[in-house]
Amino acid sequence: MKKDTLVFTNDLGYGKDKGSFEYKSFVQPSVISEVIQSGLDPVDADNEEAVKNTVDNLLNELDVTINSKGFNDAENNQKEFLVGNAASTSTLRKQTFDVFKLEKKYNTDMALILPLSIAAAKVVQKAYAEGKDIFKGLSADIDLFTALPITQLGTRDTSEKIKSAYAERFTTDNHVVQINTFNKTISVTLTFNKVYVLKEGEIATVLAIKYGPDELKQAIMEDVKKNNPTRIDDAKELIENPQNVLGIDIGQGTTDCPLIMNGKTNIDASNTISFGYGQVLENGYRYFNKMSDSFNVGTLSEFDDILNSDSENKNDIANQKIVQKAVNASIPDLNSEISRELSQILHLDPSLKVIFVFGGGSIPLMEQTNLRKELQKDLDDYRSSALLIWVDEKYAPILNNLGLEIYAKVIEGQKKQN
Structure with a gap:
């Protein structure tokens, strides 16, 4: 039986990562922290109440290890990171997007770590809500809708190449996200069927304002x-x-x-x-x-x-x-x-x-x-x-993400008709 494709919109900002998973919104700080010795105290996987509370709050307690061919820096593969609020509130050294560097956002490994971690957490929450055993290994097929700054997409001639290059970091192969928040590992395999890369600002101006609530x-x-x-x-x-x-x-x-x-x-x-x-x-x-x-x-x-x-x-x-x-x-x-x-x-x-x-x-x-x-x-x-x-x-x-959601609904609607 073919799995449903889940819809993931991601407006990855320099300060905050805003988006939605199956049109349920989230906001996380764009922060990660490498775990050198020990991360969060693991939650007892046999304590049902503790598991429920942690799953409900998983975006704020994300401790992950990612196996992915999408990393530009191979050393980040299999490293352990705290992500989002878990990193922001920790005492570990924090990594953020450097707003002064000339490096393009789409070339950074943070632009992979943040969305993969959040998507994996959302898959866990969805599986738990459906009564599945989250410790037996999970998988999901995803369509990702995201955006990049206008000039980072280059000229009219280079725009499609840059979009494709960023999309291929997700679509070339599966990604395995290991969630280390519990004393039993949760493994989530993510397959990105399609990645749509749009322009920041444009999606808000063209779509969100006209077609928004x-x-x-x-x-x-x-x-x-x-x-x-x-x-x-x-x-x-x-x-x-x-x-x-x-x-x-x-x-x-x-x-x-x-x-x-x-x-x-x-x-x-x-x-x-x-x-x-x-x-x-x-x-300042x-x-x-x-x-x-x-x-x-x-x-x-x-x-x-x-x-x-x-x-x-x-x-x-x-x-x-x-x-x-x-x-x-x-x-x-x-x-x-x-x-x-x-x-x-x-x-x-x-x-x-x-x-x-x-x-x-x-x-x-x-x-x-x-x-x-x-x-x-x-x-x-x-x-x-x-x-x-x-x-x-x-x-x-959230106007950019609202535009992404409107675009996603149009694309998903077209797929259902076909």
Whole structure:
């Protein structure tokens, strides 16, 4: 009997890995830690309650060893890693995507370790929910839908080759993920039947906004009501029939700017700025350690936690103000890059009708800076009537994955018809 093919969408960000497995969403930090001596304390596989609780929480307790021909660095094959939250909360040395390196995301082994580990955990959860013995060896066939930064896909001539090269890291052979979280090994064999590689930013702009849930469209309309109340009717038309649209997808490591002209993506004009909110945090953290009023903050993660704290304690509030001051010192560089990109687009396409700003970095930039005013000034300077819309904090970070899910449902629907 032929196995069902499972649907896995994966928006692998420099800061967070967002996606869904069989359309059930997940978010994990894009962090791994190599286990040199011992990882997590193993869970007793004979304790039913402990097994259930651990399986339910498996994404946060991932300790894996992967056997795969997809590794670029052969030394990573058969190494043991903590993945995602398990790595983030451990005391082991953390590996993240280096937002300052020129290395392409798709060439890194993290771009293999993270999705393989998460897929394996999800297969275990699915098997356990179906009453299967998860310690007897599991397997799954998967269709993967993912995306890469626009300029990392190269030119019109090289794009398909790069997509194929990344896809082949998954499809060339099976991958065996050994989960070491229990005192009995769980072995999961993953077979990727098909890997669809799309463009970050474009899938959000072209698919998610037009075909997304009503709640998203209502949130967009709320932004228009608040900031451009006389343009509400225009906004409805621009959402339902996007023709000349610019997306500004502000991530951790990059800012993707897909340009849609006459309803089609202009590949040559679309661009990726090699600068995201992650660099702002990194630069802010470095500057913070040189400030006279700085205090002891051990890691960038702790620095970010202080910045986003909701604490009402007066000392926490004072610390947050100092951290915010450090971050503010590095924000102008990113804002200037985004403003410059918009000016270039307006010069190229004066008929631009709407600009959607989204991505995980878009919210702090809206809340903490004058980026919105700067972009509106650019529009005014070019006498452009394009409508500037900020996607709300619920959907801004997940808009790319929402686009992947919409695309996946179309492809899966076509397969069922055939």
